[in-house]
Amino acid sequence: MRELERRAQGVTEVTAIASIKPVASVQSPKTIFINRYFFPDHSATSQLLSDLTFDLAARGQDIHVITGGQLYTDPKASLLSEEVICGVKVHRVRTSRFGRARLWGRMLDYVTFYLGATWRLLRLIKPGDVVVAKTDPPMMSVCAAWAARIRKGILINWVQDLFPEVATSLEVPGIRFVAPILKRLRNDSLRQGHATVVLGALMAQRLRDENIPSDRITVIENWADGDVIQPVSRQDNPLLHEWRLEGKFVLGYSGNMGHVHEFKTMIDAAERLKDVTEIAFVFIGAGIARHWLETEVADRGLRNVQFQPYQPDDRLRWSLAVPDVHFVSLRPTLEGLIVPSKFYGIAAAGRPVIHIGDPDGEIACILEREQCGWSFCIGEVGPLTQRILHLFQRRNEVVEAGQRARRAFDRYYSRTQALNTWRALLDSVGGPVLVASSEEKKIPQKSPVAAGKD
Secondary structure (H helix, E strand, C coil), X not given: CHHHHHHHCCEECCXXXXXXXXXXXXXXXXXXXXXXXXXXXXXXXXXXXXXHHHHHHHCCCCEEEEEECCECCECCCCCCCEEEECCEEEEEECCCCCCCCCHHXXXXXXXXXXXXXXXXXXXXXXXXCEEEECCCCCCXXXXXXXXXXXXXXXXXXXXXXXXXXXXXXCCCCCXXXXXXXXXXXXXXXXXXXXXXXXXXXXXXXXXXHCCCCHHHEEECCCCECCCCCCCCCXXXXXXXXXXXXXXXXXXXXXXXXXXXXXXXXXXXXXXXXXXXXXXEEEEECCCCCHHHHHHHXXXXXXXXXXXXXXXXXXXXXXXXXXXXXXXEECCHHHECCECCCHHHHHHHCCCCEEEECCCCCHHHHHHHHHXXXXXXXXXXXXXXXXXXXXXXXXXXXXXXXXXHHHHHHHHHHEHHHHHHHHHHHHHHHCCCEEEECCCEEXXXXXXXXXXXXX
């Protein structure tokens, strides 16, 4: 104790070289997360990871994140290679910066991230550490499993989507030739994991069908922050005035407009309702399908449809409250491979959902169970149009369905619920690690010690 006091005062004295017998010291394992994007990036996977890691770090856990140096919306961005954010130790690896515009560029970005992240993980991980591998980039679990096996770490897989099945369903060029070997590698890495976290029951069943042990599959749905996103009344929403939607019954779509979603049914319904001036459609966000949507709207002369960009975080509670009813869509072939996470923010905002896709899909089943929305198959334009007119004429049904959506959110899909489940899972796999100390410890000679350093 006196020696420590002298060190704190800036001076260390040597009195002897002590021969110390091996003693088992206790080290708390660290938890290392791997994902291509992290705070301050605002993509969905980044926001979920930021929520979880900041919560764990605030509770005193040793949390690390291996991530890239770019932003989802800006591949040319260059973030700090090492920093601590809200107690989370962030390690950013260098990668190529081609972005998402072309497939070959995206693949090079993936490969360089695999190399950089795996090398950083090998240097960081110690026996007993927990590694949580997300699925951006795809197949990251394969690299993480290899590193965890070598370094005697504990692997948890956090599956946001199933690759290569998603690519196969979307008919990505060339994928069918390599899909079998990719799936085999992916499945081997999942079997090695202590746990695999999936987003819903259908995704869990997909993995059971691949002979992933049921006792290693855990369902933890994605979430939204119900403290930030709250139901907002129409009279308190400034965006209705700003977007000239006051007095309108609004159907909306908010989020990524990608290949996995189906929009033609929505636009066909908008065309049938174009003469009902009190009904409007708004699409908020961006994505590869937005250009097609804008072209269709222009070609059909639909004045009842408007587009808005992604909204900043401080306007999200208002933008989610603009639509009286939200659209959620997923192509049926992708059920069990992806779960549209936009549903959770919509439910937090207290808005009901019209689902377009498989009537037996993950979101469709939630809507039926909680009575907070309606489901239609792709191409069911007539029934969809009739439902919209019915809701337009009976606004009380919309309000009641929205209230049920918020109640379901509070019961099952809140940030608090999800983080509690994640903490319980991590507590079940982590624990102190016994590490033998050196046989001989040399106490250095008398020398000054800089304040705040060891």
